[in-house]
Amino acid sequence: MTEKTREKMIGGAALLISQRGVQGTSFSEVLELTDTPRGSIYHHFPGGKDELVAEAIALLGSVVSERIRNTEADRPEQVAEAFSKGWREFVEATDLKSVCVMSAVTVGAGADSEELLPAVAGAFASWRDALADAYTRTGLGKSDGRRLALTSVAALEGAMIVARAEQSMEPFDAVQQDLVTLARAAGDRK
Amino acid sequence: MTEKTREKMIGGAALLISQRGVQGTSFSEVLELTDTPRGSIYHHFPGGKDELVAEAIALLGSVVSERIRNTEADRPEQVAEAFSKGWREFVEATDLKSVCVMSAVTVGAGADSEELLPAVAGAFASWRDALADAYTRTGLGKSDGRRLALTSVAALEGAMIVARAEQSMEPFDAVQQDLVTLARAAGDRK
């Protein structure tokens, strides 16, 4: 079950990174959480920690953009609401102890491994493009769609951080409501 | 010049934290950047690294909330614009290599020192209250003002992260424009 071990490690790393940051996540913790053998790390990830983190980025990047693409919506505000809802569920499921993996990697990227930033940027871009698509499909103009997509991503990344710090969902509620307002207003202008 | 050394260390730590994260910032780097004597660290900060980080949080917390309180604005959108402008200048001045200290601490907080989170939460609260005040002073209702304040903080925290990852100011532009739109719309509803 080679793939199983590898996948488990990646998933576990993603979860830990979102809760403790990249530098706060050690191999030992990943092994313990995922119940995987220490001897396998450098077999599965010859590139070491950076490679593991890169896989976690890729995993979350594709999961989320897939999810965006599968969103069914007739109106722009439904796109905003669905996107926000996905993150909200994640944050609540982890007891307000998580931020987005992308934020965690971005923050820790200055120390070493600046090479991970492009991977994060790629994930952000894929989310933004998928969101922009969804917005324009529900009637927004191209430039409104792209701008709203960018704002949606940024605002929710930030909401997760503020919510984690304050241990409160209020920032989330505020952002979600305002994103819906923006989307609706943009839709009405058409 | 006791205070000088201490202040320099705090300022340098704040800058490094915003660029490399908390765990990515070592005493050695702070000392090198600020040209301060190694022997003074535990004299000035008997609580060790946590105390230094706590001081950086306090410093930035009060600087920013002070700045918000000194903003002159007649209309809500001017509040949003001024707040956004402050962060934009910071990000551009550091060559798109920084995120907010509060984000950096929040991300790294899960690993150890969960005790720093309340300090971050306090800073966020002070910004939010100062912003909410500014919004209501320009005519918004209490609940609109508070919600918009929360969204402003979250969206800009996120904008800094996405901008850092993508090495682009576009997320910033999008967030700023949308915040202004929201503020203006809220003002017009009155």
Place this chain on the structure above:
DNA sequence: GTCTATACGAAGATAGAC
């Protein structure tokens, strides 16, 4: 208040056996 030296622990990474 500042110095040097050092204790102590943790983490990433490698080597070689099985």
Place this chain on the structure above:
DNA sequence: GTCTATCTTCGTATAGAC
């Protein structure tokens, strides 16, 4: 593929002299 053992580096923190 997985194991154990170990190397090396680095960071925080402490001790004690000046």
